[in-house]
Amino acid sequence: MTRSLRAPLLLLALPLALASAGCGTEKAGTAGDGGRPKASADPGPATPSPPVDRAELEARARYAQSAIELIRVTDIPGFAVAPQSAGVLGDDGFHSVYVTPRGTTHIELAVERGTLTADTCPGTPVGGTRGPVGCEKDGPAWYRTSGQLHEYARPEAGHVVRLTARRDTVDRDTLRRAAAAARPANDAELDALLPKNLPTAPVERGDLPPVGDGAPNNAVPEGASG
Template identity: 40%
Template sequence: MIRAVRVLPPLLLAAALLTGCGTEKAGPGASGDSGAPADPAELASKAKALGIAPEMVYVTDAPGFTLAQQSVGVQGDDGFSASYADRTGAVIHLYTDHLRYAGQHKYEVSEKGCVVWLEGEGGVSGAVLGKALRAVHRPTAGELDTLLPTPDPAFTDDQPVQRGDLPTNGDGGPPDNSVPTPGL
């Protein structure tokens, strides 16, 4: 079975180039916080725990849209992605990556090697996408708490996760390879 791939109309796609990625001043966010910039050490700790380069973390504000926390993650090798949804099911996707991104979109080159772009789906108007694009900024302290989880200090890459549900010896019993007899 072949699935048809839907391509978003050009009006719903927007690209923004932010020169000097990681150096922009944070503006007040939709979370209502004071707009104080996020602590760089805390941002670095949280981002690196997820495999994201700290200078790639950005947020946006769009009227009626809220961050879908489960959408936050890595874009490419160490870029960033997040999605914002409204009550109607419309979604704005925010992506950042190094300029080596070579997809269907074309971007101008930035002197600092970072690009931020937005894509809309599910009825996001060009006007709303434009407002969200102009509102892209580095996270404030309040936004960072919502955006990225605090890393668990007990977890490190060199320690395997302890499940606790497996028996200490063997696999918990001999395998049952019997075949049931029909009708019995």
């Protein structure tokens, strides 16, 4: 696994703005209604969302530079993924950050190509940190510690899925369950994580010469006034 390609860990300096992702709050009632939330009319059965075009998702993944088969999600009670944290890791890997509602606790999910063995585990940094690395086999994954961080790293076919957090904010059992729940994102989850509004082809300028690399033609047509 190429260490130089690993993105800097977000856990130690992640902006609290991530807390806004997926963490809405209920509005309390006003004094006039006794502090009770107002009942809303039954909207009826929800209209199912139309399926997302797979070719479009693949194009969006290419634009994000992440291999679509490496994009993972997980389920962590009390945490929600911050969509703006999703991005490429290394050449074509993927990472995202799960946060608590107040944004004070973070768990980073990362996927990159390579493998992890008993021989390579001690020499592979935890979350980009430096220093001794402790490695313990735990089922199909490795439990790894270094400094303030710990992680579960699960080797799969040609890549490694990691769940990393600070040791003083996320306990080992939570990290283990988050790693065990990591799975390939489905189309709806890909739609939520991948960038939207991809740029279109540049607008063709009519004032450029059809051949060569000359300057724009700013000549005034004969007979023009003003």
